Amino acid sequence: xxxxxxxxxxxxxxxxxxxxxxxxxxxxxxxxxxxxxxxxxxxxxxxxxxxxxxxxxxxxxxxxxxxxxxxxxxxxxxxxxxxxxxxxxxxxxxxxxxxxxxxxxxxxxxxxxxxxxxxxxxxxxxxxxxxxxxxxxxxxxxxxxxxxxxxxxxxxxxxxxxxxxxxxxxxxxxxxxxxxxxxxxxx
Numbered sequence: 021x022x023x024x025x026x027x028x029x030x031x032x033x034x035x036x037x038x039x040x041x042x043x044x045x046x047x048x049x050x051x052x053x054x055x056x057x058x059x060x061x062x063x064x065x066x067x068x069x070x071x072x073x074x075x076x077x078x079x080x081x082x083x084x085x086x087x088x089x090x091x092x093x094x095x096x097x098x099x100x101x102x103x104x105x106x107x108x109x110x111x112x113x114x115x116x117x118x119x120x121x122x123x124x125x126x127x128x129x130x131x132x133x134x135x136x137x138x139x140x141x142x143x144x145x146x147x148x149x150x151x152x153x154x155x156x157x158x159x160x161x162x163x164x165x166x167x168x169x170x171x172x173x174x175x176x177x178x179x180x181x182x183x184x185x186x187x188x189x190x191x192x193x194x195x196x197x198x199x200x201x202x203x204x205x206x207x
Contacts, residue, residue, distance in 0.1 A: 035078060035132055036064050036159055037125050043084045043097040046104035052095065061123045062087040062094060064159040071152060074136055087112070087120040094120075121161030128166070130189035132157065135168035139182050142194060143172065150174040150196075165192065173199075 040061060043049050053059070065083040068074060081100040088095055093109040112120060130138075136155070143152060156171040165185060172180040177200060183193040 036128065038078070039064060039082045039099055040084055040125065042099050042102065043104055046097070048104050048106050049097060052106060056086070056088060056095065058090060059086040059088045059095060061085075061125075062120050062160065063123065066157050068136075068155040068157070071155070074133065077132060083107075087122075089120075121164060121166075123159065123161055124166065128159075128186045130168070130184065130186050132159075132168065134189060135170060135184045135186075138184055138189060138191065139170045139172065142182050142191060143180065146194075147174075147180055147196065150176045150178050150180060159186070167192065 044053075061084070063083075063085040065085070066077065066080050068077075068080070079101075081098060084097045084099070086095045086097075087093075088109065091109065092112065094112050095109050096107045098105050098107065135157070139155065143150070150172075151174060152172045153175050154173040156173070158169040158171075160167060160169055162169070162183075166187065168184040168186060170182045170184065172182070174180065178196055178198055180196045181194065182191060184190070185192050
């Protein structure tokens with residue numbers, strides 16, 4: 021059903037670090053940073069529209085988010101073809117009582133390609149009937165655990181969420197929901 025990620029195609033253990041470095045070296049970020057000294061790295065995001073995208077992860081449009089504690093907002097910088105731009109600051113999708121944890125790039129021992137490979141293993145093992153269409157990848161820290169938060173949108177109109185610890189590579193949570201059930205939940 022799914023194919024393994026070609027780990028030999030390009031070393032990626034530094035991919036997220038490279039994306040963050042591109043953002044932080046940009047004039048856009050430097051100007052923003054002057055007024056936001058207390059902000060800190062909160063997430064990195066990329067969406068694979070096609071499973072072939074795994075061979076060109078560094079060429080995809082990435083988003084890197086910084087939490088603004090004084091405003092309880094998130095500032096998102098986009099990297100597309102090495103051009104960095106900034107979206108308007110936005111509210112955070114979180115429970116009101118939860119804090120936004122800081123990302124620590126040094127804690128990534130299990131890189132994005134390994135996380136994608138683990139995701140494919142879980143799909144092959146438990147969800148063979150659900151062909152993946154898109155994969156949303158978010159590097160974030162939830163409840164003090166740094167995670168690869170993988171959401172697989174399937175051709176059978178399901179979302180499979182697989183959370184993988186960035187330090188150990190362990191799957192710490194997985195769920196499947198029908199997209200139609202989610203629609204009913206918010207009506």
